[in-house]
Structure formats: structure tokens, C-alpha cells
Amino acid sequence: xxxxxxxxxxxxxxxxxxxxxxILSNPAQSQPLRxxxxxxxxxxxxxxxxxxxxxLRGNIxxxxxxxxxxxxxxxxxHLWPNAYQNIYTTFSKHFLENGSTDFYYASDSTLxxxxxxxxxxxxxxxxxxxxxxxxxxxKIILPFxxxxxxxxxxxxxxxxxxxxxxxxxxxxxxxxQISQWYPKPAVYDRLGWHPIPYLDQGxxxxxxxxxxxxxxxxxxxxxGATGTLQNTGEMQWMNEKSTLAGQxxxxxxxxxxxxxxxxxxxxxxxxxxxxKETKTxxxxxxxxxxxxxxxxxxxxxxxxxxxxxxxxxxVITWGMFLPExxxxxxxxxxxxxxAIYNYSxxxxxxxxxxxxxxxxxxxxxxxxEYPMITVISESRSPxxxx
Numbered sequence: 001x002x003x004x005x006x007x008x009x010x011x012x013x014x015x016x017x018x019x020x021x022x023i024l025s026n027p028a029q030s031q032p033l034r035x036x037x038x039x040x041x042x043x044x045x046x047x048x049x050x051x052x053x054x055x056l057r058g059n060i061x062x063x064x065x066x067x068x069x070x071x072x073x074x075x076x077x078h079l080w081p082n083a084y085q086n087i088y089t090t091f092s093k094h095f096l097e098n099g100s101t102d103f104y105y106a107s108d109s110t111l112x113x114x115x116x117x118x119x120x121x122x123x124x125x126x127x128x129x130x131x132x133x134x135x136x137x138x139k140i141i142l143p144f145x146x147x148x149x150x151x152x153x154x155x156x157x158x159x160x161x162x163x164x165x166x167x168x169x170x171x172x173x174x175x176x177q178i179s180q181w182y183p184k185p186a187v188y189d190r191l192g193w194h195p196i197p198y199l200d201q202g203x204x205x206x207x208x209x210x211x212x213x214x215x216x217x218x219x220x221x222x223x224g225a226t227g228t229l230q231n232t233g234e235m236q237w238m239n240e241k242s243t244l245a246g247q248x249x250x251x252x253x254x255x256x257x258x259x260x261x262x263x264x265x266x267x268x269x270x271x272x273x274x275x276k277e278t279k280t281x282x283x284x285x286x287x288x289x290x291x292x293x294x295x296x297x298x299x300x301x302x303x304x305x306x307x308x309x310x311x312x313x314x315v316i317t318w319g320m321f322l323p324e325x326x327x328x329x330x331x332x333x334x335x336x337x338x339a340i341y342n343y344s345x346x347x348x349x350x351x352x353x354x355x356x357x358x359x360x361x362x363x364x365x366x367x368x369e370y371p372m373i374t375v376i377s378e379s380r381s382p383x384x385x386x
Contacts, residue, residue, distance in 0.1 A: 034190040040065040041185055041209040043291070049217040051174050051274055056160040057116075060182055063209075064152050068188060071145040075154065076186035076195040082136040083198035084112035084163040084170075090134050090197035091167070098200065103166045112163030112170070117183070119156045126154075134197040137186075158183060165361045167200045168368055172361035174271045177375060179292035179368070180204065206289040213291055215281045218274035222301060224320045224356040225293035226371045227285030234281055238318075242303035249302075249330040269298045269323050287351075288371035294358045298322055304333035309345045315352070321359035325378060328385040332357050335386045 042065075047058030066072055083091035087104050095103045119126045124143040131137040146152050160181060162171045168179045186195040187205045194205050211227055222241070229235055274297065285291060302319040317340065319332030336357050340350050352372050360375040362368055367376040379385035 034069070036190060037067045037069070039067055039185075039188055039207045041207040042211075043182070043209065044212045045182055045291070046214045047182075047216070048278075049176065049215070049221075049295070051176075051218060051221075054162040054171050056162060056178070056181070057158075058182075059155065059157050061153060061155040062183075062185065064146070064154060064185060066146045066148055066150055066152075068190075069148050071147050072142065072188070073145050074142055075140045075146075076188075076193050077138050077140055078180075078184045078186055078195065078198070079114050079117075079136045079138060080180040080184070080198040081112050081114040081160050081163075081169060084166065085135060086111065089136065091136075091199060094199050094201070095166070106164070106166070110164035110166075112161045114158055114160045114181075114183070116159035117156050119154060121152055121154050123153075131195070134195075136198050137195045139195075154185075156183060165363055167198075167363050170361070170363075174274070175294075175296040175298075175361055177292075177294055177360050177362065179290075179370060179375075182291070204290065208287055208289045211283070211285040211288065211291045213283045213285075213293075215283070215293060216278050217281075217295060218297075219277045219279045220272065220275040220297050221295045222297065222299035222320060223281055223293055223295045224299075224318060224358045224373055225281075225283050226288060226291040226373050227283035228353050230282040230284060231279075234279065238301055239303065241301040242318075245300040245302050248300075249326060272297050285352075285371060290370050292370035292373055292375075294320070294360050294373070294375055296320075296322070299359075300326065300329075302330075302333045304337050306337040306340050308349045309341060310349050313349065315340055315350055316354040318354065318356040320356065325359050328379040328382045329359055331382055332385060335382075338386075 042063040044061040045058060047056050049056055064075065083089045086092070092103055117128070119128055119140055121140070121142050126143060127141040129139040129141065131139070140154065142152065162169065162176065162178070164170055165172050165177060168177060169181055170177050180198060185207060186193055187207055188194075196205065213225070213227065215223065215225070217223070222238070299320045300323055304317045305314045306317060307314050317333045317336040319329060319336065321329035321332060336355055340355060344350050354372055356373040358373060358375045360377065362375050362377040367374055376385065
């Protein structure tokens, strides 16, 4: 039995504990937040793929609009390809803590980085300060304060050594997964700056804006990307590939799964030689927070459309996959149609003009979603893929 004094202390402690829970569950009461705002970042990117040495070379121009009530004297940027440059990065340590030694013992030829940077703001040189702990975070000192409601143009050339696929950004031979790749401003919100090093687990906090992206690469690559393809000739070629694949896989029925043994067992298709002629693909995307693209010369392509339940607007769906993965992937666009339709019915209409599902060499979990495109690692059955 507790003495009266101890019982009083216990009751006070219980009341304090529940009061603390209420305060912590409602941070607005413990610390008033500033009015909400959201910065806007619009990108123009031109990049060329070197599929012999696995490099990207390009230029980026970023229009950064300051919707905050603050004058900004600097911008934080992510240089996420630098997460793959050595064993001392936060990504490398995180990878090792999760029990994987693949990256720690990787050869130098399989690592990645971003360099050849030369930042300017409105045509004026900027000072760049690298984070002392994370090589994939920098601070760009602006040549003049960026006042509220004003814009600034930040641009730089860049070169990316594409790593072997250890996580998201990478290549498996001449299959490319290009994500978390370009110099990207960190988010500035009412709590301040959020510069975050690349991690194998977790999501990515990014500003919304528009993308205007040109990708130059050998002509026989199939590319899936965020945004809407602007090239009429390329769209015609993709439609032809879809028709051919549709004829090839039309006999595969979900009920029968009569897939040839050669495809069911998954013998790897060899990479064909790269075409000596190149093409430049042009993509546009509005009100998205990221841009990712995936490329392979071997992809089969399927195309469909789905009519949204509320507005009747049609959304194009694409499935891109390796021939040896036809067993789970031959109905991929139907799975995408179903997902888009049902989520639109339950949550609200899908806001973009297309969605692409790509069969890729992802190592960070079973799949990774980006605006208008999702990459999925190898699935063993149609049911799992669905």
C-alpha cells in the first residue's frame, strides 16, 4: 500500500505524463508554426548517355521561385550520385549497417559520382561549400539575396559516372536506372532547410515544379520516363513495338499461363550492339517533384489506355520488360490499368497523362515509384507483379 504522499506523487506523475502526450501529439501547441508556403523549382535538363563507359554528360538550368517570407542567401543542393563515390558516404555506412557488404568491397570501376560542376546564379559565379560529413550535400552561396516572391536561375554543367546497380541509380550492363541523378535543390519550408543524404531506405522530400528534359542516346534504346514524350517519330516506333509484343503475347492467358519454357525459365537476352546513330528524346512534365528514366535496348513494350471513373479522361499505360520476364509481365498494362482505375475511384482521379511500369535491376526493395513511372525488380509470377 502506497503512503499518502507517494500516492499524490504518483497521481501528479500520471497527469504530467498524459499532458505531455497531448502536447507531443499536437506540435502546433508546443511551437507555433509559421504560415505554410511551398517553393517552386522548374528544370531544363539536357543529357547524353555514354553507354560504353557508363557516363552521363549534360547541363541543367533551374528556375527557383522563392515563395517563402524570407530572403535566401544560399541554397542547399543534393548531389546524390556522390553517395556512391566511396565507402565513407552515409549511404555506404547505412548499407553496411543493414548487413550488406557488396558496396563496401566493390571495385573502383563500379562506383559512381557527379563532377564537372560549375554553378552560376543569374549568370554570376557562386561559391560552393561541400558538407563536411555528407559528400552528396552542398551549399551554394548566392551572389545576392533572393528576396520573397523573386526568382533566380541556377545552372551548371555536370558529368555523372553511373555506378553498378547497388540501390536505385545504376546500370546492369547496358540497362540503365537513372534516378536521384541530377543536381537537385533541397526543400526549404516553414521549418527551414532539409538537406538529406542519400539512403538506401526511405523516401525523398522534394520541391514540386516542371521538367523539360532532353535525353540523347543510341537510337535502338527503349526508354521509359517521367513526363510526356514529345517526339512523334519515337511515339510511332513505340506503338509499333507495342503492336508486335501484343501479337507475340496474345496467346498467353492468365488462366492457362501457357508460357514457353524458354521464357518461363528466364534465359537472359543478350544486349544487341548499340546503334551508331543517336536520337534525342524530349519529355515534359508539370507539377511533379522528380524525374526518373530507364533505358534498355532489349525491352518489349506493351501499351494500353484506361478511362478514369470520374471524368472519363483517358490515361496511357505502358509496360516495358525483358523478353525472358514475359511470364509475369505479359499482362502488366492490365495490372496498371486496374491500379489507376481503382485508386482513382477510391482517392481521386490520377492527375497525369501517362503511367509507365518498368522491369528493372532495382536493388532497393521490390520497387520504387517516381512521378508517372515505377520500376519493379524481377517478379516471379503475374500475381506477385499485380
